[in-house]
Amino acid sequence: MEKDEIYLGSHVSMNAPEFYLGSVKEALSYGSNTFMFYTGAPQNSIRKPLSELKIQEGRKLIKESGIEELKLIVHAPYIINAANYSKPDLYELSINTIVSELRRTYAFGAKIMVLHPGSHVGMGAENGILALAKALDTAFACDGTDVKIAIETMSGKGHEIGITFEQVKEIIDKCKYPERLGVCLDTCHINDAGYDIKNDLDGVIEKFDKVIGLDKLLVVHVNDTKNPIAAHKDRHENIGYGYLGFDVLYRVVHHPRLKGIPMILETPYINEKAPYKQEIEMLRSGKYIDNWRD
Numbered sequence: 001m002e003k004d005e006i007y008l009g010s011h012v013s014m015n016a017p018e019f020y021l022g023s024v025k026e027a028l029s030y031g032s033n034t035f036m037f038y039t040g041a042p043q044n045s046i047r048k049p050l051s052e053l054k055i056q057e058g059r060k061l062i063k064e065s066g067i068e069e070l071k072l073i074v075h076a077p078y079i080i081n082a083a084n085y086s087k088p089d090l091y092e093l094s095i096n097t098i099v100s101e102l103r104r105t106y107a108f109g110a111k112i113m114v115l116h117p118g119s120h121v122g123m124g125a126e127n128g129i130l131a132l133a134k135a136l137d138t139a140f141a142c143d144g145t146d147v148k149i150a151i152e153t154m155s156g157k158g159h160e161i162g163i164t165f166e167q168v169k170e171i172i173d174k175c176k177y178p179e180r181l182g183v184c185l186d187t188c189h190i191n192d193a194g195y196d197i198k199n200d201l202d203g204v205i206e207k208f209d210k211v212i213g214l215d216k217l218l219v220v221h222v223n224d225t226k227n228p229i230a231a232h233k234d235r236h237e238n239i240g241y242g243y244l245g246f247d248v249l250y251r252v253v254h255h256p257r258l259k260g261i262p263m264i265l266e267t268p269y270i271n272e273k274a275p276y277k278q279e280i281e282m283l284r285s286g287k288y289i290d291n292w293r294d
């Protein structure tokens with residue numbers, strides 16, 4: 001059989017009693033061949049000790065099911081904001097959290113951690129970028145791992161940084177360890193930031209390549225969006241139900257220039273049920289089912 005070249009999955013949960021083993025089972029139940037997880041709650045940095053998380057059991061199942069560990073993604077918690085140093089305690093806490101999450105990611109056998117670049121909170125984007133680059137320098141100097149951080153492109157709500165490819169490139173350039181940085185491209189976020197992937201996907205990919213370089217693209221978040229282009233909102237929608245629509249997202253998943261890059265769904269649950277099995281099936285096959293959500 002020919003090897004599947006598309007790496008498609010979703011974010012998955014990690015709950016008692018099976019923890020990481022449960023995460024892997026969840027991903028497999030959606031028909032995924034990659035997935036993204038948080039090493040604890042997304043909203044805080046309270047973390048269970050690694051020894052309780054059934055990591056070895058999870059990794060064994062990963063191996064048995066043919067999932068490539070190198071394509072797995074960890075998402076750092078949202079509370080990190082390393083783009084503002086006006087509150088030294090919070091800045092330091094953010095750096096410490098980055099370091100401990102890098103180490104946790106490494107312990108799971110994963111090599112890519114997605115990080116939101118954060119908010120400058122009134123310091124201005126330039127200072128925010130500097131603050132983040134310095135924080136990353138500190139973290140990379142002491143974490144002792146080879147895990148890469150994928151800076152996620154943001155939609156531009158509030159005081160976010162990392163909303164243009166140029167800003168993301170600047171973060172990478174200003175860091176002393178650029179080889180440990182890459183990018184996570186979120187389709188909802190770049191639409192909301194003003195990149196017209198609906199009408200000019202090839203052009204946007206070309207622009208990314210020119211400004212940052214496609215070799216830096218480590219992850220794609222495949223989400224439809226509730227809002228039109230340049231809305232600066234960041235509200236994810238189910239595949240086919242938003243402004244981008246199925247065809248655009250199908251072309252993202254199958255784009256020849258994005259081959260081999262893990263694609264992760266972060267679309268909303270429907271009546272407390274994960275939509276990912278259905279969405280993954282449609283995005284793989286290209287067969288869209290009208291009103292699949294109803």
Ligand code: FE
Pocket residue numbers: 075114116152
């Ligand atoms: Fe994210």
Ligand code: FE
Pocket residue numbers: 152186221266
């Ligand atoms: Fe995302």
Ligand code: ZN
Pocket residue numbers: 186188189234235236
């Ligand atoms: Zn988002």
